[in-house]
Amino acid sequence: MGVNIPALAVLAVFYIIILVVGIVAGRKVKLKNCKKGSLEANMVAGRDLNVCVGIFTMMATTVGGGYINGVAESVATSGIVWTLAPLGIFLGLIAGGVIYARRMREKKYLTMLDPFQQRYGSAVVILIYLASLCGDIFWTASILSALGSSLAVMTGIDRPIAVCVSSGITVIYTMIGQMIAVAYTDIIQLLFIIAGLGISLPFIFTNENTGNISNNSCDWLGHMESKDSGVWIDLLIAMSFGTIPWQAYFQRVLSVRSGKQAQILSITGAFGALILVLPSIFIGAVATSANWNSTSLGYSPMILNKSSDVLPYVLQEFTPPVISLLGLGAISAAVMSSMDSAILGSSSMFTHNIYSNILRKQASQLELQIIQRLAIICLGSLATVISLSVPILYGLFILAADVVFVIVLPQLTCAIFLQRTNTYGAISGFLAGFILRVGAGEPNFHLPAFIYYPKYDPERGQLFPFRTFAMVCSFITIVIVSELVRLVRRKCGCSCSSSYATENNYDYNIVNESKSRQCCQSNVKSDDREELTSL
Known part of the structure; x- marks a missing residue:
């Protein structure tokens, strides 16, 4: 089949229109709340998008x-x-x-x-x-x-x-x-x-x-x-x-x-x-x-x-x-x-x-x-x-x-809505979800299954809702591991509060400062105290 010249001409005009609109909009549209060139302007249009x-x-x-x-x-x-x-x-x-x-x-x-x-x-x-x-x-x-x-x-x-x-x-x-x-x-x-x-x-x-x-x-x-x-x-x-x-x-x-x-x-x-x-x-x-x-x-x-x-x-x-x-x-x-x-x-x-x-x-x-x-x-x-x-x-x-x-999805949900989850739970949930999904195989990618869910058929593949199952397992893993880590940290003693806050990027004002300091007076080194105070 030969080249369709009219089609190419229409396509060229379309691309030129898109390019011009993109360049003009990027340069001419004014933002009220931030300066152009800033990350806020580039990524979220200064939060001023009509x-x-x-x-x-x-x-x-x-x-x-x-x-x-x-x-x-x-x-x-x-x-x-x-x-x-x-x-x-x-x-x-x-x-x-x-x-x-x-x-x-x-x-x-x-x-x-x-x-x-x-x-x-x-x-x-x-x-x-x-x-x-x-x-x-x-x-x-x-x-x-x-x-x-x-x-x-x-x-x-x-x-x-x-x-x-x-x-x-x-x-x-x-x-x-x-x-x-x-x-x-x-x-x-x-x-x-x-x-x-x-x-x-x-x-x-x-x-x-x-x-x-x-x-x-x-x-x-x-x-x-x-x-x-x-x-x-x-x-x-x-x-x-x-x-x-x-x-x-x-x-x-x-x-x-x-x-x-x-x-x-x-x-x-x-x-x-x-x-x-x-x-x-x-x-x-x-x-x-x-x-x-x-x-x-x-x-x-x-x-x-x-x-x-x-x-x-x-x-x-x-x-x-x-x-x-x-x-x-x-x-x-x-x-x-x-x-x-x-x-x-x-x-x-x-x-x-x-x-x-x-x-x-x-x-x-x-x-x-x-x-x-x-x-x-x-x-x-x-x-x-x-x-x-x-x-x-x-x-x-x-x-x-x-x-x-x-x-x-489960990571995002936990990060936004579940304040008690932490890094250890997030990493564990990531690994659990990844293994459960990849283990189901992917015929389009010629990836063989090594986890055989219920109702598995050698010809038709996985008939079990394995995607949803893996997602729910990932979510549950994040919550359970996070709670186990919290429990272990409580039992570990006084260093729990400060280290937990630091490792999870929490502000120190959510930790009971007075209890943490009383608990740690005899055990925390002077430089650790300075770190806690700076937090």
């Missing part, structure tokens, strides 16, 4: 490339009953808004890792950051790979070129404008998604080769056997609550002006994401009923093992050229809105929590600004390289997303 802009950027981040492409693929191959992303993300954003958003915003955190740093210290922060980083990088790489395939289908250009250009544009405006640029480009990208997919639907349904989707509803509705109910429930819970512990989500929650606005942002974004997924569902259903023999493919993408490209193929084959070009813009916009959020989130956590709070506490604002921009370049480049070189991206992302759900 709530309407916040809703747009939340929806654009959620309705990303993996969401619209993945839903169409899942409906076409497995049916709506197994397409759990829309319902899971809807429930997850609602839960995030009700339970977590207000608390996080009122604490004025800069990143999702701040509560870990305050309560558990550096070791846990590094572990949680690595888990989150894997999720962000593999997620970005997987959607870049999908974008490359989509652009290759619709423009005829080589996949590596498409991936590198899209990645480069995203990195440039994210690096220059930071959170402000990401938020305002998300508005443009969301409008492209709505226009591109919304306008295409009438043309798709009225095309003579698409057929009537009601005639084969069994195919796109799907079916579930009773023995698969455990798997279904497990995936829904993981998808729902696994939506919450991501920096891309909390970066928006922390950027608005109040805790109440943070809740509005999350809950409104949930309904918006549920509505905006409808075109992808319809396109997936059409793919099962269409007469693919009359297309340039000759066979359906599912038969040709190209199910991940269902959405671009339907747009290309069953809409007029002009409309398919709008769809191309929608796909590109969805991917870029996800990528900028992921790389900005990971770079923010690295700059603030790792570099500034662990590696170089005396770093200046200018140095931190440079470090964050370098981190954006490195993370974007790494995701691009992985997307072009690793053939099992989907399996990597599934595993990373599961690790985020199993490990980060």
Whole structure:
């Protein structure tokens, strides 16, 4: 297939618009509460993000490339009953808004890792950051790979070129404008998604080769056997609550002006994401009923093992050229809105929590600004390289997303709401959750299981809700080990109070100072007393 010049021209115009909006927003939008260039400005837009802009950027981040492409693929191959992303993300954003958003915003955190740093210290922060980083990088790489395939289908250009250009544009405006640029480009990208997919639907349904989707509803509705109910429930819970512990989500929650606005942002974004997924569902259903023999493919993408490209193929084959070009813009916009959020989130956590709070506490604002921009370049480049070189991206992302759900969610919950948990419990919970999840195996990654949960089937794999089980075990481990450590410290004697406060980054005013000093008068060395007093 030759290069589609009109498609390339439209794509070029779209990329130029996004780049200009990102650069202009980053330079021209004024912040009331902080100076531009500061960490607060770069990471959370000075906590001055307009709530309407916040809703747009939340929806654009959620309705990303993996969401619209993945839903169409899942409906076409497995049916709506197994397409759990829309319902899971809807429930997850609602839960995030009700339970977590207000608390996080009122604490004025800069990143999702701040509560870990305050309560558990550096070791846990590094572990949680690595888990989150894997999720962000593999997620970005997987959607870049999908974008490359989509652009290759619709423009005829080589996949590596498409991936590198899209990645480069995203990195440039994210690096220059930071959170402000990401938020305002998300508005443009969301409008492209709505226009591109919304306008295409009438043309798709009225095309003579698409057929009537009601005639084969069994195919796109799907079916579930009773023995698969455990798997279904497990995936829904993981998808729902696994939506919450991501920096891309909390970066928006922390950027608005109040805790109440943070809740509005999350809950409104949930309904918006549920509505905006409808075109992808319809396109997936059409793919099962269409007469693919009359297309340039000759066979359906599912038969040709190209199910991940269902959405671009339907747009290309069953809409007029002009409309398919709008769809191309929608796909590109969805991917870029996800990528900028992921790389900005990971770079923010690295700059603030790792570099500034662990590696170089005396770093200046200018140095931190440079470090964050370098981190954006490195993370974007790494995701691009992985997307072009690793053939099992989907399996990597599934595993990373599961690790985020199993490990980060219980850790975050304990750090925010359970004041009695400590570093020892957090590390123990991390190891427990990691072992229980990895032990279940991952077929997409060809990772064999070494833990055989109840109802294990050699052919179908784990039928037990092992993800939820591992997450609950991780949570329980954090609580139990923390309580055991507290008990042991009490029995160890008077040094318990001061050491416990120090190791868990607590302020000394939460410890009974008079009792601690009375207990330790005869046992603590003079230099230890000075340390306690300074606390």
